[in-house]
Amino acid sequence: DTGVSQDPRHKITKRGQNVTFRCDPISEHNRLYWYRQTLGQGPEFLTYFQNEAQLEKSRLLSDRFSAERPKGSFSTLEIQRTEQGDSAMYLCASSSTPLVNEQFFGPGTRLTVL
């Protein structure tokens, strides 16, 4: 059973550096989501793809953040000029059920910006 996978699991970077995370969704799922979770909080929505089209972006996604899903399969999330406030767990989820929308999450990428 291949669930959602994310790489890397942990990333430590210095302020000002760029980082890129990858998400591989469940293969038959056409919907892909990115969320951000800080300590003691629930995940917050960042962006949504249906196939290769990015259909919604949260206001949380500043212009330093960009996400792609070029072939409608895996997705990448890039953060440019990282800031300490970007430190969080970045979660990817995928879904194939539009009405009920059961989302299955990957293990997350823990980002620490020093």
Add this chain to the structure above:
Amino acid sequence: TQLLEQSPQFLSIQEGENLTVYCNSSSVFSSLQWYRQEPGEGPVLLVTVVTGGEVKKLKRLTFQFGDARKDSSLHITAAQPGDTGLYLCAGLMNGSSNTGKLIFGQGTTLQVKP
């Protein structure tokens, strides 16, 4: 302002006790999901409730969706140390089925002591 309020935020109980976690909102949800998350991992889907008044059971866990689809509860009978974790409720708001964006509560941290 949190759209989905979970209570309590923290719960520490002895093995064998019963507990209930609440998830409340003033908004109507077309569906609501409960997840369990362990430290350093992504949330794992436990159940999805769709119909107002619906009750679902998963072994010792009982989930209920309010009649008006604005609130939900999770009841655990005879808690075990393996139930320890962060419990998250997440709602799909009416009209959000196009994107499937989930709104999460802030979570309930449960600790079950042997």
